[in-house]
Amino acid sequence: MDIHQIKQVSEIMRWNSFTKAAEALNVTQPTISKSIKNLENELNTMVFIREGNQFKLTEAGETIMRYAGPILQMVDQLTAELNDLTYLNRGSIRIGIPPMAGTNFFPSVIKSFQELYPGISVTLVEEGARMIKDYIENGSLDVGVILLPVEEKAIDSFQIVDDRLKVIVPVSHPLAKQSRISLKILAEEKFILFSSGFALHDRIIxxxxxxxxxxxxxxxxxxxxxxxxxxxxxxxxxxxxxxxxRSLDSNKVRAVSLIDPIIPWQLAIAWKRDSYLSRAAQEWIAFTREKFKAT
Structure with a gap:
């Protein structure tokens, strides 16, 4: 068994598909099928069984998956540390950015960072702040943008944006003529929210x-x-x-100040405490800290 086969088993379970796993790993489907077959021959037992449209793990497969996460994370850390030997001439960072933050705050920041460090590969993952926080904790992301406050002791962060929520209504809505409102008068309204993977979803509820x-x-x-x-x-x-x-169409909607209560929207750059950070990730943290401090 080698690291490639462990990664293949992990990706097949992630996607529930040999084809999609092959695409994610940039190999052909026959290649990944042959590799798993070789693994099963080596172990003298099956790793997967098919039940309808689902792939299920055998006991051997479950054993592999139990160790796969820690092993793959250690390999990623090893790769990151070895990349550091070239002192930022190469390397990579996995950054999670929520859609609202990505659109409004980060294009110019990322451009400036890449101009300064052209050898560093930046992988952007666009997800809600809640999912980004989870990905940071499990090691899937190096750094990310999350919504404050964060109570987890495993997370380090610094604030980059201090904003507040406004109520958005159609221009024809009676509240569109108000300059400020309290939340309780919205009790009978129909709400359109971000999906549950976004921290703002639970915050509003x-x-x-x-x-x-x-x-x-x-x-x-x-x-x-x-x-x-x-x-x-x-x-x-x-x-x-x-x-x-400010980016919404003022011909269609109005933004009304919410004063009771004031609901903050505070974004922070976050990373996992007491975990190895590559030199590239450390430089991104330092770079964004100075960039947002200046603005």
């Missing part, structure tokens, strides 16, 4: 419950601009950070 009502959620999406368009089509209301509100 929690604040509504504190205000004494359960929000009636009619749609969920992963894209802030699509949410804005749905509000503009009079399908419901939403809450978005003030920074994002």
């Amino acid at each position: 929690s604040e509504c419950r504190k205000a004494g009502f359960e929000p009636r959620i009619v749609y969920e999406s992963t894209q802030w601009d699509f949410i804005g368009e749905m509000v503009g089509a009079d399908l419901g209301i939403t809450m978005l950070p003030d920074t994002i509100c």
Whole structure:
């Protein structure tokens, strides 16, 4: 058994498909099938069994998967440390960025970083802040942008954005003429929220419950601009950070200040505490710290 076969077993279970696993690993499907067959011959037992459209692990497969995560993470750390020997002439960083933060804050930052370190490969993962935090904790990401506050002691961070939420309504909505409102008057409204993988999803629901009502959620999406368009089509209301509100179509929606309560939207660069950070990741942290401090 070698590291490639362990990675292949892990990817097959991740995608529930030999074909998709092969694509993820940049090999052909026959190549990965032959490799797994060789592994099964070596072990003298099957690793996978097919049940309908699902691949299931045998006891041998489950044993491999139990060790696969730690082994692959150690290999990644070994690779990262060896890349450090060239002192940032090469290397890679896996960065998680939520859609709203990516659009509004990071294109110029990433461009400046790549100009300074052209040999560093940057892999961007666009997910909600909640998923990004989980990926940082399990080692799938080196660094990422998360929503504060964060209670996990395993995470280190520093704040880069301090904003607050506004209520977004269609231009025809009676509240569109208000300059400020309290959350409790939205009790009978239809809400359009980010999907549950986004920290803002739970934050809004929690604040509504504190205000004494359960929000009636009619749609969920992963894209802030699509949410804005749905509000503009009079399908419901939403809450978005003030920074994002400036990018919405003022002919379709209005952003109304929320004053009771004020709901902060604070973003931070985060990484796993007490875990190895490559020199490239350390430089990204230092670079963004100075970049956002300047702005």
